[in-house]
């Protein structure tokens with residue numbers, strides 16, 4: 001909610017140089033809270049489900065506790081399919097909100113420079129912000145206008161309509177957004193394939209699927225980071241969109257060294273947590289393999 005407020009501030013008025021709350025509910029349920037909340041929660045379901053599917057696939061490939069692994073693969077796959085398909089709609093809902101509330105961000109996400117009627121959706125392209133163009137592009141005509149407005153000939157505002165000082169770093173936003181969409185689409189195809197194999201009862205010993213499921217395990221983690229890069233770099237040069245520039249937001253009370261120290265501390269704590277997490281997961285997996293070595297594993301039912 002705090003992040004959404006910084007993206008799409010609401011429920012405040014400016015008194016002198018301060019933003020003061022005028023409506024709590026408008027501030028909390030500002031225009032991007034709901035789409036961001038739903039998109040992020042669904043992203044967590046995808047991440048969790050891919051994790052379960054990946055570990056289960058590894059256990060099946062190694063024939064470790066195959067019955068349990070088969071069950072968790074099934075549950076993980078069903079959750080993954082639902083979460084991935086739903087994400088397509090939630091992502092779309094989020095993109096429409098960005099178009100309505102942060103048009104310069106959308107223009108950077110889609111690398112639209114000129115205002116364009118019947119704007120095409122870029123599948124691939126090399127963006128060149130210096131020359132305000134996209135090279136080597138592969139695009140689907142009218143699709144962007146249709147997706148954003150429901151009207152294939154509607155106008156999409158390009159970056160040239162905004163002062164260059166209000167542009168986000170176009171390359172970072174464009175190249176972080178595109179892989180999210182492409183991988184989001186690939187997740188749908190992959191999990192639908194898994195569901196089809198599950199229906200036929202062959203998923204448990206389809207080695208290609210199981211291997212790919214292991215490879216896919218870290219991808220949602222990466223996609224989450226790409227999504228956040230799109231959202232936060234896309235907000236630049238504003239810390240509070242349209243109100244306060246990041247450059248003007250540096251604290252005059254807290255010295256830079258203290259900010260650096262707290263940042264370093266956060267990084268260290270998170271590295272420690274990551275290390276602990278990998279240690280615990282590895283320990284858990286080892287206990288699975290030890291059980292297997294001791295001959296305690298449940299016979300494969302698959």
Ligand code: HEM
Nearest residue numbers: 036039043046088091092094095184220223224227228231
């Ligand atoms: C399937 C097509 C998808 C579309 C159309 C889509 C759309 C979007 C959009 C427009 C944003 C930027 C929001 C902003 O700037 O405020 C965003 C951010 C984000 N996306 Fe996606 N996304 C898709 C797939 C995914 C997937 C598969 C994941 C994760 C597994 C994901 C995770 C995120 C995260 C964590 C953010 C940052 C938080 C936020 O602002 O919502 N997205 N997405």
